Amino acid sequence: MAAKDAKDPKESAPLRVGAAVRRRRRVLDLTLATVAERSGLSVPFLSQIENERARPSMRSLHRVADALETTTGRLLAASDAARTVRLVRAPHGGALPPTARARRLVRGQHQLQALEFTGEQDAGREFEHRNDELMYVADGAAEVEAEGRAYRLARGDTLFLSGGVRHRWRATAPDTRIIVVTVSDHIETPEA
Numbered sequence: 063m064a065a066k067d068a069k070d071p072k073e074s075a076p077l078r079v080g081a082a083v084r085r086r087r088r089v090l091d092l093t094l095a096t097v098a099e100r101s102g103l104s105v106p107f108l109s110q111i112e113n114e115r116a117r118p119s120m121r122s123l124h125r126v127a128d129a130l131e132t133t134t135g136r137l138l139a140a141s142d143a144a145r146t147v148r149l150v151r152a153p154h155g156g157a158l159p160p161t162a163r164a165r166r167l168v169r170g171q172h173q174l175q176a177l178e179f180t181g182e183q184d185a186g187r188e189f190e191h192r193n194d195e196l197m198y199v200a201d202g203a204a205e206v207e208a209e210g211r212a213y214r215l216a217r218g219d220t221l222f223l224s225g226g227v228r229h230r231w232r233a234t235a236p237d238t239r240i241i242v243v244t245v246s247d248h249i250e251t252p253e254a
Contacts, residue, residue: 079111079117079118079123079137079138079140079141080111080112080113080114080141081112081114081140081141081173082137082138082140082141083108083111083112083126083130083137084112085140085173086130086132086137086140087112087130090130090131092130094108094109094112096129097126097129097130100128100129101122101125101126101128101129102125103122103125103126107122108126111126120134123137123138163179163180163181173245174243174244174245175243175244175245176241176242176243176244177241177242178200178239178240178241178242179233179238179239179240179241179242180237180238180239180240181233181237181238187230188228188229188230189228189229189230190226190227190228190229191223191225191226191244192225192226193225193244193245194222194223194224194225194244194245195222195223195225195242195243195244196220196221196222196223196242196243196244197215197220197221197222197223197231197240197241197242198219198220198240198241198242198243199215199216199217199218199219199220199238199239199240200217200239200240200241201217201237201238201239202217202233202234202235202236202237202238202239202240203215203216203217203233203234203235203238204231204232204233204234204235204238204240205231205232205234206221206229206230206231207229207230207231208221208223208227208228208229209227209228209229214234225245
């Protein structure tokens with residue numbers, strides 16, 4: 063009789079799956095209202111799940127998974143993959159080879175991309191990204207043209223550009239290093 067009343071630890075444990083739920087919903091191009099309608103759960107509750115302010119029970123997670131045309135196992139696996147910590151070390155000696163122009167600071171498929179640019183960059187190339195971008199001058203100096211205005215950045219300066227802003231930039235001092243952090247344009251949810 064006691065075994066019948068005992069709960070599975072997974073059943074009672076609060077789950078942290080917000081990022082996986084959000085990624086899957088976006089992959090399917092669904093609104094929170096659509097997922098709420100499909101799952102029978104409220105939009106505010108789903109929003110709280112996605113923002114890690116609420117942790118669904120296994121029963122609620124199963125309803126969300128059905129609404130997102132996946133399984134609880136896949137959402138949990140995607141959630142586990144999202145909770146990784148990765149260290150990307152500088153090349154031996156801490157300095158980039160003279161031929162290096164850019165290197166990824168975050169490897170794999172993630173919501174954020176981070177790149178380190180070194181040396182002179184092509185000032186003639188114009189960029190426009192769908193998502194927001196942050197530029198941080200780690201060393202040296204740079205000039206950024208955005209929205210018809212020039213911004214001179216020195217070491218330690220940061221420039222935020224919202225998605226859709228056309229811009230170009232160039233290093234204006236030797237040994238300039240610029241860190242650029244953006245939200246990825248393509249976020250994939252593991253479906254294995």
